[in-house]
Amino acid sequence: MKENIYTIPVTDGFNQNSECPFCSMYNKLDNDAIEYMLGPSYMEDDIREETDKIGFCKEHYHKMYTKQNRLGLSLMAQTHIHKINSAIKKYSSEYIKNRPEPGLISSTKGIFSKKNNSAEKIPEFLNNITNSCYICNKINTTFERYINTFFYLWKKDNSIKETVKNCKGFCIKHYSMLLTEGLKELKTKEFNNFFDIISEVEINNIKRIEDEIDLFINKFDYRYKDVPLGTSKDALERTITKLSSQFMEEEDD
Ligand SMILES: [Zn+2]
Ligand SMILES: [Zn+2]
Numbered sequence: 001m002k003e004n005i006y007t008i009p010v011t012d013g014f015n016q017n018s019e020c021p022f023c024s025m026y027n028k029l030d031n032d033a034i035e036y037m038l039g040p041s042y043m044e045d046d047i048r049e050e051t052d053k054i055g056f057c058k059e060h061y062h063k064m065y066t067k068q069n070r071l072g073l074s075l076m077a078q079t080h081i082h083k084i085n086s087a088i089k090k091y092s093s094e095y096i097k098n099r100p101e102p103g104l105i106s107s108t109k110g111i112f113s114k115k116n117n118s119a120e121k122i123p124e125f126l127n128n129i130t131n132s133c134y135i136c137n138k139i140n141t142t143f144e145r146y147i148n149t150f151f152y153l154w155k156k157d158n159s160i161k162e163t164v165k166n167c168k169g170f171c172i173k174h175y176s177m178l179l180t181e182g183l184k185e186l187k188t189k190e191f192n193n194f195f196d197i198i199s200e201v202e203i204n205n206i207k208r209i210e211d212e213i214d215l216f217i218n219k220f221d222y223r224y225k226d227v228p229l230g231t232s233k234d235a236l237e238r239t240i241t242k243l244s245s246q247f248m249e250e251e252d253d
Contacts, residue, residue, distance in 0.1 A: 006145075006149050006152075007149055007153060009025055009028070009146055009149075010025065010146050010149050010150050010153065011163070012024075012025070012028070013025035013028070013146070014163050014164075014167055017167070017168065018168065018241070018247070019168055019169070019171065019205075019209070019238045019241040019242050020168075020169070020170045020171035020174050020241060020242070020245065021167055021170070022146075022147075022170060022171070022174035022177070022178075023170075023171050023174065023241060023245050023246070023247065025143065025146050026139065026143055026245070027247055029139045029142055029143060030063075030135075030139055033135045033138050033139050034060070034063050034064055034067060034135065037051075037064060037072075037076075037134075037135060038064060038067055038069040038072045038073070042072050042075060042076050043075075048076070048079065050134055051076050051080060051134045052076075052079050052080050052083045053083070054128070054129060054132040054133065054134055054137070055080050055129050055130075055132065055133065055134065056133045056134055056135055056136075057132075057133035057135075057136055060133055060135040060136065084126070084129065087122075087125050088122060088125075088126075091118045091119075091121045091122045091125065092118070092119075092122065094118035094121075095117070095118035095119045095122075098118065099119075147177070147181055151181065151182070151185040151186070154185075154186070154190075154194065155185075155186070155190065161197060164197055164198060164201060165197060165200075165201060167201065168205050168208075169201050169202045169204070169205030169206065169242075170198070170201075170202060171241060171242050171243070171244070171245040172242060172243060172245075173245045174245065175198065175202050178198055179195070179198070182194050182195065182198075206242065209235070209238060209239055209242055212231060212232045212235035212238070212239075213232070213235045213236065213239050215227070215229065215230070215232040215235070216229070216232040216233075216235040216236060219232070236248075
């Protein structure tokens, strides 16, 4: 396979030999994005303007918090929360200025339409923030490009087919994603071949995981005390990866 700047992250993901190459790619993007966020980037005006506007999700606040750059995270939180409070103050004073008197609601219905109801602007503004994340957005944009690259390789380069046949399958989310994207990206004949390859890999590797977790469970029974655990020693962690698209690791904090 000819490597270039676009294909390297995809082939690296497969080279990790994990329970899902796409989770490996995503995980690398996630770690890099957190490092980047807590590096000098938060002092750059254009980035800070964006993080002030959209903030981060619960998971990424937590991940950044465990990285111990308390000053960096505090600075981002400070300007973000300041921006939020300014908006709440603005919308609430607009509402207070224009709100109808009790009892007058029906007669003022026309002028007091939904559109200029500042009380509704507050949840609208806050819902946008609680449902968005600067880091998730950044990762997802690049991850979409990796998926395109994967299908580009699938169409152009037969060695990716061998790589897929020899991988450990995919987590259920990314196996499902491959089928959905495959239907969009590939012509019927190409898709049928793709379907046969990835489904065989997936079914065989889920069977392998089933056998590994069976042995892991059996080891709790004294009758199995002499049976070697072998690869089943981290069967639970790898089963969780297959099921929930995350690598189980110890937390830093
Ligand atoms: Zn995955
Ligand atoms: Zn996020």
